Amino acid sequence: MNTQHVDDQMAAQFERIIRRVKSSMNYRGSYSTRDILGSLVARWLHSGEWERLKLLPAEDRRIGESVRRFILDRMDQLRRRGEHDQIPEDLVAVPDEATLVELIEAAELRAWIEARIADLEAGVVDPRMRIPLAHVADVGRALRLHMKGNTQREIAAALGISLGAANKRILEGTNYLVVLQGIEAGLGGIG
Amino acid sequence: MTEAAIRDKLARISGRPEGEWARRVEQEFPGDPAMRLQALLWLHADKEGPELEGAPPSLGEAADERYELTLRIDSSVTTSVWQAYDRRLGRNVAIKVFHGHGESEALEQVLAEARAASDVVSEHVVRVLDVQVGDGHPYIVMELVSEYDADKGDVMLGATAASTRPRNIDEVARWVMHVARGVHEAHLRNVFHRDLKPRNVLITPNSRRARVADFGLAVSGTSPDASHPAITLLKRGPSGPVSVRGTPEYMAPEQARGLPLTLDARSADDRAVLVAIDVWGLGAIAYELLAGKPPWLGRRADDLSAWEIAASTERPARLDRTRDGERIPARLRRVVEKAMATDPRARYSSAAALANELQAYLAKRPTTQDRARVLRIALWIRRNPQLALTVFLIVLLTSWAVGARARVADLREQRDALDRAVAAQKAEQALLDRTVEQARAALAVTQGKLRAERENLTALERSVAEERAEYQSVLEAKDLALREATSATRQLVEKLEAARREIRTADAARAAAEKSLGEARREADKAVKDRERSRKEREAARAERDALQRERDAAIAEREAAERRLRALEAERTRRARTSPP
Numbered sequence: 001m002n003t004q005h006v007d008d009q010m011a012a013q014f015e016r017i018i019r020r021v022k023s024s025m026n027y028r029g030s031y032s033t034r035d036i037l038g039s040l041v042a043r044w045l046h047s048g049e050w051e052r053l054k055l056l057p058a059e060d061r062r063i064g065e066s067v068r069r070f071i072l073d074r075m076d077q078l079r080r081r082g083e084h085d086q087i088p089e090d091l092v093a094v095p096d097e098a099t100l101v102e103l104i105e106a107a108e109l110r111a112w113i114e115a116r117i118a119d120l121e122a123g124v125v126d127p128r129m130r131i132p133l134a135h136v137a138d139v140g141r142a143l144r145l146h147m148k149g150n151t152q153r154e155i156a157a158a159l160g161i162s163l164g165a166a167n168k169r170i171l172e173g174t175n176y177l178v179v180l181q182g183i184e185a186g187l188g189g190i191g
Numbered sequence: 192m193t194e195a196a197i198r199d200k201l202a203r204i205s206g207r208p209e210g211e212w213a214r215r216v217e218q219e220f221p222g223d224p225a226m227r228l229q230a231l232l233w234l235h236a237d238k239e240g241p242e243l244e245g246a247p248p249s250l251g252e253a254a255d256e257r258y259e260l261t262l263r264i265d266s267s268v269t270t271s272v273w274q275a276y277d278r279r280l281g282r283n284v285a286i287k288v289f290h291g292h293g294e295s296e297a298l299e300q301v302l303a304e305a306r307a308a309s310d311v312v313s314e315h316v317v318r319v320l321d322v323q324v325g326d327g328h329p330y331i332v333m334e335l336v337s338e339y340d341a342d343k344g345d346v347m348l349g350a351t352a353a354s355t356r357p358r359n360i361d362e363v364a365r366w367v368m369h370v371a372r373g374v375h376e377a378h379l380r381n382v383f384h385r386d387l388k389p390r391n392v393l394i395t396p397n398s399r400r401a402r403v404a405d406f407g408l409a410v411s412g413t414s415p416d417a418s419h420p421a422i423t424l425l426k427r428g429p430s431g432p433v434s435v436r437g438t439p440e441y442m443a444p445e446q447a448r449g450l451p452l453t454l455d456a457r458s459a460d461d462r463a464v465l466v467a468i469d470v471w472g473l474g475a476i477a478y479e480l481l482a483g484k485p486p487w488l489g490r491r492a493d494d495l496s497a498w499e500i501a502a503s504t505e506r507p508a509r510l511d512r513t514r515d516g517e518r519i520p521a522r523l524r525r526v527v528e529k530a531m532a533t534d535p536r537a538r539y540s541s542a543a544a545l546a547n548e549l550q551a552y553l554a555k556r557p558t559t560q561d562r563a564r565v566l567r568i569a570l571w572i573r574r575n576p577q578l579a580l581t582v583f584l585i586v587l588l589t590s591w592a593v594g595a596r597a598r599v600a601d602l603r604e605q606r607d608a609l610d611r612a613v614a615a616q617k618a619e620q621a622l623l624d625r626t627v628e629q630a631r632a633a634l635a636v637t638q639g640k641l642r643a644e645r646e647n648l649t650a651l652e653r654s655v656a657e658e659r660a661e662y663q664s665v666l667e668a669k670d671l672a673l674r675e676a677t678s679a680t681r682q683l684v685e686k687l688e689a690a691r692r693e694i695r696t697a698d699a700a701r702a703a704a705e706k707s708l709g710e711a712r713r714e715a716d717k718a719v720k721d722r723e724r725s726r727k728e729r730e731a732a733r734a735e736r737d738a739l740q741r742e743r744d745a746a747i748a749e750r751e752a753a754e755r756r757l758r759a760l761e762a763e764r765t766r767r768a769r770t771s772p773p
Contacts, residue, residue: 014235021236036435039496046494074499130226131201131233132194151265154354171237178236179229 017185021178024109034103041100042107044070050104063100112184113177117143120173128183133176135169142169143177205234247273248288251327258286258332264348270407274335274348283337283346284320289329301329308333308406310380315373317393317404336393336402347396352480353389358399360513363480364523364549366394366401371473371546373403378542381456382406383465387472388441389479439498440485443471444533447501466542467535473545474530474538478507481523483514486531507531523552525560 044050044067053061119126120140125133133139138159145155156166200219207215212234220226247260248271262274264285275286289301305322308331312318321332336349357363370392374384384391384406391405435449446468454461479485486507487497510524526548532538539545548558555574557567572579 014232017232018236036439036498039498043494043496130197130229132197134194152263175233175236179232182228182232 013185014182017181018178020106020109021113021174021181024106024113038103038106040071040074041067041103042110043074045104045107045111050108063097063104067100109181112181114147116177116180117147117173120176125176126180126183129176129180131176131179133172139169139173139176142166143173146170146173201230201233204230205237248290249327250286250288250323250330254323254327254330258284260286260288262348265351274337275332277332283335285317285333285335287331287333301331304405304407305331307377307382310382311373311377311406313373313376315369315400315402316376317402333404336395336404338395338397340397349393349395349402351390352392352394352401352476355394357480360481360517360519360523361553362399363477364553365399366392366480367473367477368546368549368553369401370403370476371542371549374469374473375542375546377403377406378462378466378469381462383456383462384469384472385446385465386437386441387469387476388438388485389476392476435498439489439496439501440487441472441475441479442487442498442501443468443535444501444503445535446471447498464535466540467538470530470538470542470545471535473542474527477523477527478510478531481513481519481527482508482510506533520552522558522561522566526552526558529560 047070049066049070050063053063053066116126117140120136121144122140123137125136138161141159142155145158146152150158152166152170153163155170156163159166159169161169204212204215204219212231216227216230216234220230247263249255250258250260257279258275258277260273260275263271264274265272270290271288273286273288275284276282277284301322301324305319308316309319309322317336318334319331320334323330323332337346338349339345340347352366357366370387374387377384384403386405386407387403391403393402393404394400395402434451435447437446439447445464450464450468454465456462456465475486485497487501489496490500510519510527512518526545529548530538530545539548548560551558555570557570561567561570
């Protein structure tokens, strides 16, 4: 396999995977409506509805309607908790299917990352990973704190390591997640 | 291949230009395509991984020449903040670097934030010095919140309120008061922060003063959110789509439910909405710094996010104690609770009003929430202890002097009263003596009269004895007569009783007689009936007898006729016999 060819073929996929993992690991302190919707979609995903819809043909899934119903149900729950503005059903709008799918993928990826970080915290490294990872549990804890929005300086203090070591743990942990995501995505059979 | 060998190889390759990576990887890991792909992905991830503290991003050629980024201070999803040295002006600054590379939305955000913050001039707001959206990462240059520490001989950086523990409760009130002053200055220039939280407050290291930073979500003009084409989550009536922006853990309830995209910071109504949101944010800062946790926290138990709880009508948990268990003064709690009232109209009408309240709290003056008179007096005493002591002593001495004077006057009055009483008693004694003399004379006269009266009395007694004897005899006579009358009466009574008994006997006899009479009547009636029946029977018998008599008479007549006919026949036959031959 020609190396230049690999660069050309893989560059786009590399960039996509890296950006997706990186953006999913970012701590979102200040929310926008998109973040709110993202969090609702994550909950929708967690409800198992997506697993059910995935069994249907793509044209029959009607993701938007399912998400909209889910949001309305949660709004109803909120209303039952106390006084809340009445929200007529027809006044809840969700974005188009493409955007929703994007949000769903992001939510899935976020859940996947959190599960992998839990593995690392427990000292478990995926056996398909060929590149060795040192200080596995520390890497897991550093990533967990990073996702909670702690600064690298705070992470270093929390783990009792130097700032440089904290940087390295986060970097290696991120690289590990990127490569593992590449394996999950079946990128060129790298697993 | 050992782990160390693999890591050495990767380290060597990453030090080479990116264009050589694929070839180098193929050389280092021949015959292992999966390993090569993993290595390449690792190297690319290494290049584009999270920006690390100590690895400053490029701001563009000109900026890199001017600013030397020396230390990463903070980082967030889209930005990192660096301490930098401005070589041109020879001073330290803070530079907020945006991770994007010139995307229009990011540039718009940078410019909007810079414009909003640069409009505000306040000692409690971090000043914006410059903004750059050219080559490289967009960035904003701000004053560096730092202070020179003479003891350490070094410049010490400020830290966010989120990472600085307040020394005591009053320091929390002081920080929030500073922030409220800065926010009010921003409001006066139609700039509304909308994302107030401890992380956006910087504390100076020595003087411990608070300053507001990060106007990233600020509103400073018309249609503030229209430039952020947020996804429409909810649409409400005529106001159209709403946008939710802010940090869920600190959002005011109405902010969590969404604000119209068309908010106009120059309109009085919209200004009131935005002011109320920032007043809530100030309360939320105080809340977290006191309680050690933000007002809203997602709950795993019922699967609710912080945003959903904020958007509902729940109230944040009551502020009773700090994270260290110290009791939070009720006065401060009431101020924070008013700032965080669910109804925006019930909050302080401005950030300045909240700052004034906190200033009053710190100066131990009554706030508008301290309505109890006792509390207001106690606060005045705490505020002016020496003056209070002086006033107390003056009042005490005055009271004592007034009391002593009153006591002397009272004693004098008592003495005069005693004198008056003695004189009165003397006059009374003289009068009494005269009265005694008069009484003695009167007594002698009376004794003479008494003797005469006694004689009269003796005579009267004699007369009475005589009358009594006479009366006694009359009484005895009357008694005798009475006894006789009584005896006669008794006899009469006995007779009466006997008569009554007789009457009763007669009544009984009469009753018996009446009963007998009744029976006799019934018997008589019966007898009458029997007699009547007998009469009828007798009449019937008589009729029958009469009939029989008539029949007998008829039979007798018939027999007599027959006898006559027989005798006639006999006579005839005799005659015939006589006449006829035998």
